[in-house]
Amino acid sequence: MKTESKLEKLLEKGEFVVTSECGPPRGADADIIRKKGALLKDAVDAVNVTDNQTSVVRMSSISACIILKQMGMEPIMQMVTRDRNRIAIQSDILGAAALGVNNILCLSGDHQKFGDHSSGKNVYDIDSVQLIQTLKLMRDQGRFIGGDEIQGKPAMFIGAAANPFADPFEIRVPRLAKKINAGVQFIQTQCIYNLDRFEKWMEGIRGRGLHEKVHILAGVTPFKSIGMANYMKKMVPGMDVPDEMIERLKSVDKEKRAEEGIKICVETIERLKKIEGVRGIHIMAIEWEEKVHEIAEKAGLLPRPVV
Amino acid sequence: MRAQYPASIRIIKVPCTGKVDLIYLLKTFETGADGVYVVGCEEGNCHFVAGNLRARKRVNRVKEIFKQIGLESERIEMFNLSAGEGTKFVKIAEEMTERIKNLGPSPISKKNIGSDNQETVSINSNS
Amino acid sequence: MIIGEGKPINEILEMILKHKKIIVAGCRGCVTVCSAGGQKEVEILSSTIRLAREKDKAPIEIFETTLERQCDTEYLEQMRNYIDEYEAVLSLACGAGVQFLAEMYKKIPLYPAINTNFIGVTEKQGIWSERCQSCGNCMLERTGGICPITRCSKSLLNGPCGGSSDGKCEIDSEIDCAWQIIYERLMELDLMERFEEVEDIKDWSTSRDGGPRRIEREDLKL
Incomplete structure (x- = not known):
């Protein structure tokens, strides 16, 4: 055990964990975070707070994490390398650790082209793998990238993302191995709709024994509508939505589609739970946080254990 | 060729319309032409494979330049014609002359042409 | 090589609006190869400018020239004989050439006629892409x-x-x-x-992030 992280404790104990996601608002209203937090509180073990996702300016991940922390929740601070150089990154890590944030998810971040400030510069001083390295260096060796010693090491449980559906497929297992080499401890995957492909990826992971070196949490996102499913299929880079899923949504009446989306999600979780090496579920209910409890309940993930 | 074409037209013969560079087209207007058209062989029948296709792209480029600087892009045009089509040649000449007449004289002052009459230049690869 | 692309003609016309007698200067280096600022582009741009100004009843006199390179003083020096006779220079060189010209001739206004885009290659005729x-x-x-x-x-x-x-x-x-x-x-x-x-993690100090760069070679200095 390296940190005070509740997530790490649960995973080390062998619990099947549940995490979810909370997107900060496009404004300074803390109540929005509190409301979302309240919806998730008893349904999951920890909550990711996104970092200006899709390159749209939002309340900072670090502040939203603190608001959740004040509610007695366990935040996972997402950090992208798009917007900060190594000075700002290390400074924010120290700040977050000082305020009791124990988990971090290292990401490169969506390119700013997708966001509301596409004319901005990006930074990418370091990439997501190097961010993992940085956290490990700061925590385990108590050093900054520049080499100086840190007074008061930031102890964070280090996570990263994996997308088994991006191309080239053959590189997806080696890429995870690379993140493990860098020091990652838990992985949250991209939303899984193509279970066959995910299982194939997991086979590759198990084939190399990587599932024993890192905790893999399988990502799911319920469909609210056909429009959303089509958007995910066509517009979101690296997303694999099989046609059968969209057909299934189409086969039910319009007003029942959201319910069907939940049903698909629950079935997906049931199947994911059986896959060797999957250590938890990451439920990303995009602007639909009120459904996370229901999904977790229907999928037999409740009640959540107490540490 | 026996058929008569309008007297305001000056013909510049080139071995292939692929030889017609952007600068030739611009210079023609600079020296006072009111309109310019390029007559190349039928598409697909260029002796040098793609000369007439290139000419069309250059004519289009001049049209773009004209639009940007506020000159009428209709003052320049590309036509294709096979060697035996004398009547069509006359028709094109008449069509262009009519078009330029309707547009009126180019706002560029006349130089080197020695005449204030409206002039249209036909750059022609057909004999 | 350095790849550039002509600026929109209206932007150029706006820059030189008040001038009646200018030099349009190309460069025979990279920008000639990528068809952005060689002799041919100098001719086309000058002709276009004259047409536009004639149309607006504000004719302009242009001296067209294309230097061997605008990033070397020995070639820039060639302009010294006549540069004082003109009101401005419109340069089709890359950003380096335009700046070097400005450093050399301090009293004449300089305008860039192209945008300098990247270090790249000619994928095929008419298509360039970035490599470095x-x-x-x-x-x-x-x-x-x-x-x-x-x-x-x-x-x-x-x-x-x-x-x-x-x-x-x-x-x-x-x-x-x-x-x-x-x-x-x-x-x-x-x-x-x-x-x-x-x-x-990369050391970016050798990059632009380390400040403007220069290279000195003792063995080559005169």
Whole structure:
């Protein structure tokens, strides 16, 4: 055990964990975070707070994490390398650790082209793998990238993302191995709709024994509508939505589609739970946080254990 | 060729319309032409494979330049014609002359042409 | 080479609006090869400017010239004889050439006629693309000869990111995913074991981030 992280404790104990996601608002209203937090509180073990996702300016991940922390929740601070150089990154890590944030998810971040400030510069001083390295260096060796010693090491449980559906497929297992080499401890995957492909990826992971070196949490996102499913299929880079899923949504009446989306999600979780090496579920209910409890309940993930 | 074409037209013969560079087209207007058209062989029948296709792209480029600087892009045009089509040649000449007449004289002052009459230049690869 | 592209003509006309007698100066270096600022482009631009100004009843006199290079003082020196007779210079050189011209002739206004875009290659006639960001510390031996700093939209040294699909980048389906190409190259060269080595955090001080760069070679100085 390296940190005070509740997530790490649960995973080390062998619990099947549940995490979810909370997107900060496009404004300074803390109540929005509190409301979302309240919806998730008893349904999951920890909550990711996104970092200006899709390159749209939002309340900072670090502040939203603190608001959740004040509610007695366990935040996972997402950090992208798009917007900060190594000075700002290390400074924010120290700040977050000082305020009791124990988990971090290292990401490169969506390119700013997708966001509301596409004319901005990006930074990418370091990439997501190097961010993992940085956290490990700061925590385990108590050093900054520049080499100086840190007074008061930031102890964070280090996570990263994996997308088994991006191309080239053959590189997806080696890429995870690379993140493990860098020091990652838990992985949250991209939303899984193509279970066959995910299982194939997991086979590759198990084939190399990587599932024993890192905790893999399988990502799911319920469909609210056909429009959303089509958007995910066509517009979101690296997303694999099989046609059968969209057909299934189409086969039910319009007003029942959201319910069907939940049903698909629950079935997906049931199947994911059986896959060797999957250590938890990451439920990303995009602007639909009120459904996370229901999904977790229907999928037999409740009640959540107490540490 | 026996058929008569309008007297305001000056013909510049080139071995292939692929030889017609952007600068030739611009210079023609600079020296006072009111309109310019390029007559190349039928598409697909260029002796040098793609000369007439290139000419069309250059004519289009001049049209773009004209639009940007506020000159009428209709003052320049590309036509294709096979060697035996004398009547069509006359028709094109008449069509262009009519078009330029309707547009009126180019706002560029006349130089080197020695005449204030409206002039249209036909750059022609057909004999 | 350095790849550039002509500025919109209206932008140029606006810059030189008040001038009646200018030099339009091309460069026979990179910008000639990429058809942005050579002799031919000087002729076309000058002709276009004259047509536009004639049309607006504000004729302009243009002296057209194309120097061997605008990034060398010996060629820039050639303008000294006549430059004082003109009100301004419109340069079709890359940003380096325009600046060097400005450094040399301090009293004459200088205007850039092209945008300097990148260090790149001619993929085929009429198509150019970027290959180098001049980071000052080449790592191509480790990435199969493909530069992730330049060709990955996020400059990831340990790519690919999760946005790559069908070999294309998430930001534009016309852009190849650099890491897809690196992967293919490493496979072909039988060097895939290299892929799993973490590429260390880069020292960007050799790049623009370290401040404006200069190189001095004692052996070459006169």
